[in-house]
Amino acid sequence: MRKILITGALGQIGSELTVHMREVYGTANVVASGRRTPKGSVVVEDGIFELIDTSDVSQIVNAVKKHKIDTIVHLSAILSAVGESDPVKAWDVNVGSLLKVLEIAREYNCSVFTPSSIAVFGVGYQKMKTPQDEYQRPTTMYGVTKSSGELLCDYYSKRFGVDTRGVRFPGLISNVTLPGGGTTDYAVHIYYEAIKNKKYSSFINKGTYMDMMYMPDALDAIVNLIEADPAKLIHRNAFNVTAMSFAPEHVADEIKKHIPEFEIVYDVDPVKQAIAESWPDSLDDTAAREEWDWNPKYNLQTMTSDMLSKLRAKLKNE
Ligand code: SER
Numbered sequence: 153m154r155k156i157l158i159t160g161a162l163g164q165i166g167s168e169l170t171v172h173m174r175e176v177y178g179t180a181n182v183v184a185s186g187r188r189t190p191k192g193s194v195v196v197e198d199g200i201f202e203l204i205d206t207s208d209v210s211q212i213v214n215a216v217k218k219h220k221i222d223t224i225v226h227l228s229a230i231l232s233a234v235g236e237s238d239p240v241k242a243w244d245v246n247v248g249s250l251l252k253v254l255e256i257a258r259e260y261n262c263s264v265f266t267p268s269s270i271a272v273f274g275v276g277y278q279k280m281k282t283p284q285d286e287y288q289r290p291t292t293m294y295g296v297t298k299s300s301g302e303l304l305c306d307y308y309s310k311r312f313g314v315d316t317r318g319v320r321f322p323g324l325i326s327n328v329t330l331p332g333g334g335t336t337d338y339a340v341h342i343y344y345e346a347i348k349n350k351k352y353s354s355f356i357n358k359g360t361y362m363d364m365m366y367m368p369d370a371l372d373a374i375v376n377l378i379e380a381d382p383a384k385l386i387h388r389n390a391f392n393v394t395a396m397s398f399a400p401e402h403v404a405d406e407i408k409k410h411i412p413e414f415e416i417v418y419d420v421d422p423v424k425q426a427i428a429e430s431w432p433d434s435l436d437d438t439a440a441r442e443e444w445d446w447n448p449k450y451n452l453q454t455m456t457s458d459m460l461s462k463l464r465a466k467l468k469n470e
Contacts, residue, residue, distance in 0.1 A: 153181050154378075157221040157262075159206050159253070160228030161195050162186035165267070165370065167329040169225065170195045172371045183219045186228075206249035209256070216260050223378065226253045226266040232427050234333035235294035246297035247304070254308045254316070263315035265378050268302050268390035270322050270363055271295035274430045282432040284392050284439040291430045305389035317377050318390030322363030322435065324370050325455060327462040335427045339364055339403055343459045346407045346414050347467055354400045355421035361433040365395040366450035366458070373446060380444035387439050395448035396455075397434040406456040 154177055161170045161184035170184040171194060184195045185204035195201065200219070204211045206228045215221065228249060235242035250266060257264045273282060274291035288299045298320075305316035323336025331337045338356045345352040356362075365373075373393050404416035440446035450458070 153177060154223045155181050155183070155219055155221050156223045156225060157183045157185060157212075157215055157219065158225045158227060159185050159204060159212070159249070160226070161201070162188060162190065162193065162329070163227055163229075164324060164326060164329045164331040165367075166227045167193075167195055168326060168367050169227070169371055169374060170199070173225075173375070174199050176375055183215060183221065185215060206252065207244065209252045212252060212256055213260075216256055216262065221260070222262050224253055224257055224262050224264050225374065225378075226250060226264060229267075230294065231332055231334035232269075232271055232292050232294035233335055233337075233424055235297070236292060236423055236427070239293035242293045242297055246294070247300050250301050250304060254304060254314060257314045257316075258308060258312045263317070263378070264305065264308075265317050265374060266301060266305065268318045268320045269294070269298045270320055270431045270435065271427075272299040272302065272320060273432055277432075279433050281434055281436040282392065283436050284387060292427050295430075302389040309388055315382065317380070317385070317388050319373055319377060319393045319440070320390045320435070321370060322365050322394050324365055324367055325459065326367035327459055327466060328367070335424045335431070336362055336364065338400060342400070342403055342407065342416070343456075343463055344467070346411055347460065347463050350411060350413045351415045351417070352404070353417050353419045355419060355424050356400050356428050357418055357420045357425055358401045359399050360425070360428050361397050361399050362428055362431055363394040363397050363435050365393070365448060366455040369395050369448040369450055372449075373440075376446065377440075377444055384443050386443055391440040391443070391446070392435040392437045393440050393446055393448075394435040394437050395450055396452050398452055402452065403456070406452050407460070410456065410460050
């Protein structure tokens with residue numbers, strides 16, 4: 153059985169991936185890590201947890217040695233909107249810590265999964281059905297770091313034989329932990345506001361299409377790619393994956409089927425809007441489907457029903 157270290161385990165993906173991986177691989181085989189120990193967190197309290205700041209190599213090495221780790225799922229990252237307000241921090245966290253993880257993986261013979269993003273695309277590429285192998289000229293610091301991360305992962309794979317794998321995640325929609333300052337976050341906030349206030353003011357304009365995915369599909373993508381037969385992988389870093397593509401008015405229309413009084417208004421944030429417009433309208437994920445059987449389960453309709461019922465239950469208890 154694998155011995156997995158998850159960095160950034162308290163974040164939007166990590167908080168659900170940790171629970172999912174404990175179910176798939178066994179609680180004893182998953183070591184979650186983060187920079188805090190929040191009280192009541194199942195990530196911290198229901199399994200193995202290590203305090204790790206990924207800017208400190210020795211903290212990662214100690215955990216790898218102590219738990220005999222063979223697989224590192226490296227999630228700690230700064231998202232796009234925050235990256236624009238602090239580009240140096242975005243570079244240090246997203247590229248600096250990934251490089252440390254790759255070096256440790258080389259020395260201790262670990263495989264590495266780390267997410268890339270739709271943000272690797274910026275200008276001069278095909279915006280509709282963006283191909284797997286496409287020109288990358290990102291215009292955000294986040295995109296620059298994710299594109300660099302793909303190159304680093306490929307380099308460590310080709311040069312040193314480290315088993316590196318990744319996906320270009322679109323906006324991820326989830327009901328457990330809020331995303332921390334991304335451009336696609338509107339598609340999460342809209343569900344919370346629909347339940348709390350029956351109204352949402354969107355910082356992304358109508359007509360702006362971006363790819364999205366419900367978290368259960370994202371968790372499957374990570375585990376399925378980690379477990380994929382390497383002989384079948386033509387690509388590695390990183391695969392286009394998507395489940396749906398929509399603009400804010402489409403998710404609002406879907407919410408209205410459940411909450412007829414719901415209203416969307418627009419108060420566009422120019423920085424986030426410019427980022428959104430630089431990203432694909434839709435991705436072509438054929439390579440992922442062909443090479444490791446990627447096949448998402450949720451669409452906008454089924455995701456909306458599930459999000460609203462889970463959030464209703466959660467917000468009632470808050
Ligand atoms: N969800 C991310 C963001 O908006 C994109 O990968 O920053």
